[in-house]
Amino acid sequence: MSAHSGTQDLAVEHEALLQFLYLAPVGLVQTSAAGEVELMNPLSAQLLMPLSKDGGLANLFKVLESVAPELRGMAEDFISPQGAICEGFRAQLTGGIRGKEEPKMLGISLIKLAPDRLMAVLTDMTQVIAQERQLKYNTAWLNAITAGVTDYALMSLDHDGRIQEWNPSIGRVTKFTAKEVVGKYFSVFYKDQGISIDRMTDYLREADEDGWSLSEGWRMKGDGSRFWSSSMIVPIEEMVAETGGGAPSVLQEEKRYALIIRDITARTRDAGARLNAMSTDYLTGIANRRTLFESAELELKRWHRHPRPLSLMIIDADFFKKVNDTYGHAAGDLVLCDLASALGESMREIDTVSRIGGEEFAALLPSTDSEGAFQLAERFRKRVEAACVTFEGGEIKYTISIGISVMDESVRGFDDLLARADTALYIAKETGRNKVEIWNGLKRALRT
Template sequence: MIPTTASAPSELEALTQFLYMAPIGLVQATIDGEIVMINPMSAQLLMPLSRDGDLANLFEALGDICPDLRHRAQSYPDPHGKVCDDLHLQIHTGASKRGGPQTLSLTLLKLDSMRLMAVLSDVSLAVQRERALRQSQAWIDTIVAGITDYALTSLDRDGRVRCWNASVGRVTGFAAEPSIGRPYSLFYPEGALSGARVLDRMHEARRDGWSLDEGWLLRADGTRFWGSCLIAPLDLVEEPRPGEPAFSLIIRDISERKGAHDALHQSVSCDHLTGLVNRRAFFEAANFELQRWQRMPRPLSLVLIDADHFKAINDTHGHAAGDTVLRQLAVAMGETFRGMDVIARVGGEEFAILLPGTDGEGARAVAARLGQLIEAQTVEVDGASIRYTVSAGTAAMEPGVDSIEDLMKRADTALYAAKTNGRNRVVCWTDDLANGTGMLAPGTHATPLPPKVEPLRRNVTMSAPNWLRSVSICPKTPTFIPPPGVMLLSASSSSSLSGKSTNV
């Protein structure tokens, strides 16, 4: 609004009051430094610097702490602009009201060829805080640089690494360039941590205050080590923007504890014949995945596998041969399914595989690949060559399935249909199977297994002697993360499969 002639005096009075009350110092001076106008805050800041109590010239007032200011102003080439911006000037003859040395911030503007504007403020407290922050950061950096079995870094809200330090390189071998900006899953073996699981752990840490797991971690050279991985949210006043640090990540090398961990895990969570997850641990993992699905629905599937005519193998070759077949089948499943899948022995010759992040079609495809692999292999036991096949039933999580038991019943019904309709095939659950007869309705998705074997991730030799020389599968299989404070021993499920017999 342009003031009228009548309102000009009041507007001038308001402007004068504004300049008088401003919490920063404002000075107008000539190009030679002669002060034309000065507000009280400027006088308060500059008076202690004056040798004779006179504030006639800005350059002379600041001569002891900024002797080159006159030269800067008079040699500034542009017709107008900032001669200097937030220049910190240390005052050695005084102290701030809060104690410690006083520091002034000076911004000098060239208005035109004849006029200058100086903006002054006392930034002593801010400088002290910055110094304390730098000291704290140096202290933390010293600690981080000195530790040998921990790696500390920060993550953004999407789980991407935001910084690198010597501890990360020392524990994992990863350098800064291949680390920063990538999901922290780069510290895990391939397939052990999906993108969805990365976000799950961010959510768990934000909800519970932390998220902790133990398992195999990866070094830059491809070797593995047994480690713990803790994620904790940073205590921030505001929600971090994309790309800003939001979580702390602490990785610890606990390889020396792996022996004790494996012994406990083997006794509590593993099937002693096959080395796979046992029924109890499977239901704990499955119910935890169900809770995740209920919070944030995403693909989740179940596959049930049953060895065909297994009773005939036991009757013909003996129970020792049957045990070898089951161990061979366990190894094949460990090589076919992903590291993040939960593979368990839930019955005599029946196995369950929970596939987070996999839909029904994906479950069918991987079950078919396993069936083709098994059909093409031979198990050698005491000079006898044993060939066998497997049948599979699959079911996918969807609205209306309220429990893992319901999902198991669907997969078990599909498995029953696979065995009733000729074995050596994969059947996917559909509502048509709910009649309970086991006979497939027209159009039901059943996949007979041809003898051709689809390629796997790795070359696998499945003979019994090779299996006996291999390590237990169990420690790498259960990649589920129990919620904070819940140990594996906390609960078990006594839920059973449906009453139908699958040994038909």
């Protein structure tokens, strides 16, 4: 074969590759190890352009920083010369509007082709969210009713959520005695302040409306140890005879519930790495953006069912770029981890704390009004201001700015609530930083 013929063959192969790239039903992006874009098909540009703050698509990691800050670190820490860095990573783009618009999700698979070359595969996952949510509920239901007879506790609750009767399964799973639980709210199985009256009511009302209420999380045993539980509440209607004044008895309908608590600690431990990767931020270990949006969707659904205070805090590390430029990215990562740790320690168990962007964090606060959120934010701001991060023998001081928004009838969805908190955060930073501001409906802050 002549050199000319070989060149023609290569040109044909190159042309075929370009056609595949541009006609592929998924977004394809080839980048350098640092994320600098070398090739990108039109679908990728369509998916990524709404995420670009400056309209540019020169660096994939920069474009995705606001929705998937973990990706850069995952790529940097992947030491093999080739292989899958992540498969099916999901970045939450929007929260949607209840009853009108589905949440938008971007699926990302990142592959290392060579030491200096990456390929990203991008897919719009919006259409599968509702299907997966229903599948999750169906699976939880099947797990709850097909378990072995030794790993669940079954108990009856009255209409307010108080445990009515004792049976051996309760003691076997939870290590509580009859005296410790009968007549108590089912919150007895939660750590102190782990569940509020509002949240207990939510679970009961969700059982009324949906036929069951499902939840997972840490629960406490009577001996002080904890276990990872899958809990299901199912409404039960009973006819009770009521008599009085010598009149004939009358059957009255009485609302009750059945509570099934399962200890799935062992199963969760086996699947822990996968679940952790899906729900937590790669760098800081707290919840990621996707988890925040999922929690917000549920909290807004509860709010529309039974309105009560709900607040959102957005936290941003002040002058973070200066920290990176002065001390290096390793120091910057340490500051972010310190901020995440302090945030998690400062909030309640029912709050959702997450990292949602580069140096931006959020806390979703159920049953918290604007004044309560402001006081909590102020305490946290002062805690950060008074502390420091030790790095290579030196100390790094940093501060934070916080924006707060509060749920009300004018909020169209979580995206709207998030935008309001972002506006308040912007005002806090523009008016001096190291302060807390609240959005008040006029796109300016209540407090200065």
